[in-house]
Amino acid sequence: MTPPRIAAVDCFVLKLPSAERYLGPIGDSADPTPPAYAVRPPWRSIYSPRFETLLVRLSTADGTSGWGEALAPVAPEVPAEVVRRLLAPALIGTDPRRVRPLSAALRDLMRERGHLGGHQADALAAVDIALWDLAGRLAGLPVHELLGGAFREHVPTYVSGLPRPTDAERAALAAEWAAKGVDRIKLHLGQGPAADLATVDAVRAAAPQVRLAVDAHWAYDLAAATRLARGLTAVGGVEFLEAPLAPEDLTGHADLARRTDLPIAVGEAMRHRYEILPWLRQRAVGLVQPDIARTGITEAMAIAELAAAHHVATAPHHSVGLGVALAAGLQVCAAVEQLTYFEYQPTTTEVSQRILTAPLPGGPDGFPVPAGPGLGIEVDVPTVTALAEES
Numbered sequence: 001m002t003p004p005r006i007a008a009v010d011c012f013v014l015k016l017p018s019a020e021r022y023l024g025p026i027g028d029s030a031d032p033t034p035p036a037y038a039v040r041p042p043w044r045s046i047y048s049p050r051f052e053t054l055l056v057r058l059s060t061a062d063g064t065s066g067w068g069e070a071l072a073p074v075a076p077e078v079p080a081e082v083v084r085r086l087l088a089p090a091l092i093g094t095d096p097r098r099v100r101p102l103s104a105a106l107r108d109l110m111r112e113r114g115h116l117g118g119h120q121a122d123a124l125a126a127v128d129i130a131l132w133d134l135a136g137r138l139a140g141l142p143v144h145e146l147l148g149g150a151f152r153e154h155v156p157t158y159v160s161g162l163p164r165p166t167d168a169e170r171a172a173l174a175a176e177w178a179a180k181g182v183d184r185i186k187l188h189l190g191q192g193p194a195a196d197l198a199t200v201d202a203v204r205a206a207a208p209q210v211r212l213a214v215d216a217h218w219a220y221d222l223a224a225a226t227r228l229a230r231g232l233t234a235v236g237g238v239e240f241l242e243a244p245l246a247p248e249d250l251t252g253h254a255d256l257a258r259r260t261d262l263p264i265a266v267g268e269a270m271r272h273r274y275e276i277l278p279w280l281r282q283r284a285v286g287l288v289q290p291d292i293a294r295t296g297i298t299e300a301m302a303i304a305e306l307a308a309a310h311h312v313a314t315a316p317h318h319s320v321g322l323g324v325a326l327a328a329g330l331q332v333c334a335a336v337e338q339l340t341y342f343e344y345q346p347t348t349t350e351v352s353q354r355i356l357t358a359p360l361p362g363g364p365d366g367f368p369v370p371a372g373p374g375l376g377i378e379v380d381v382p383t384v385t386a387l388a389e390e391s
């Protein structure tokens with residue numbers, strides 16, 4: 001029998017409007033010509049008012065397709081160009097069942113030039129996910145079976161964010177979630193230790209049964225992060241402190257981890273096993289949070305295994321990735337042994353389902369592991385094609 005060969009590589013850049021913004025309002029809503037991207041102080045990154053992403057489709061000559069997605073929340077045109085110019089020529093004609101050898105070969109194309117991160121990594125992640133999806137479809141097996149089998153049939157989640165401008169409104173929203181049975185919520189903070197602790201107090205008072213976590217969005221120096229960590233420990237019932245210091249400050253995170261009992265969570269900015277290893281060795285991280293649409297499935301699994309070897313659990317990140325990224329995250333969550341929970345994004349999930357023929361079932365209390373071949377989803381190709389033309 002002739003082995004399957006990749007015959008086409010297609011990119012789809014999407015920029016979807018949504019009534020509700022990820023993490024709440026962005027920019028000046030009265031501005032008649034808002035910028036494409038804006039910073040939300042005190043956070044330092046730029047955000048888009050739309051849901052921007054890159055989808056990649058790999059197809060064999062017989063018409064079987066696999067889909068991947070890069071978490072590319074700003075300028076997804078850039079990783080699309082990396083896929084078209086650098087990765088597609090190396091993929092055409094190859095056997096997509098050789099997922100790991102192909103991913104390794106693609107990683108090596110720009111490796112000695114220092115391109116294992118950034119937009120190159122976005123492109124690699126999307127292609128890696130598409131390879132796993134395509135290999136699964138060709139085998140008639142879900143990706144988690146290709147990875148060795150599911151440790152669980154249901155992926156537990158926590159609710160990420162209370163996107164309201166005041167503590168009173170955040171507390172009210174937390175109470176709404178608690179009334180629906182939600183028992184874990186992460187707060188997106190970084191407004192200063194005193195303000196953050198006031199938010200935690202307000203939310204705790206409104207929803208005392210909910211366990212909390214805090215994402216500080218890299219806002220603090222070591223002294224401020226230490227004050228916050230100690231305050232959160234005193235409050236009790238806080239699961240982890242995420243991204244307290246600058247993302248490249250390994251030593252600072254290690255110092256902080258020694259000063260607090262609270263697990264320090266990082267990983268959403270990391271792309272591969274070599275990046276996380278020194279953090280684990282220096283005990284700078286107590287919970288690892290790879291985003292599958294930034295690492296790909298191959299590297300997410302490698303990161304989770306390395307973390308497990310250091311007795312650190314994995315809690316995959318999920319932010320504005322759409323349905324393909326969500327399904328890829330769920331496949332990894334099924335296959336990771338030391339998993340705590342997956343990030344559930346209320347504002348993203350509705351938007352993410354728009355590109356699928358049938359929505360992924362699940363919600364704030366978790367998702368069933370998709371059981372169909374590949375990622376276990378069907379991408380709505382006419383919708384994706386039309387959305388890419390509008391974007």
Ligand code: MG
Pocket residue numbers: 215217242243268
């Ligand atoms: Mg985060």
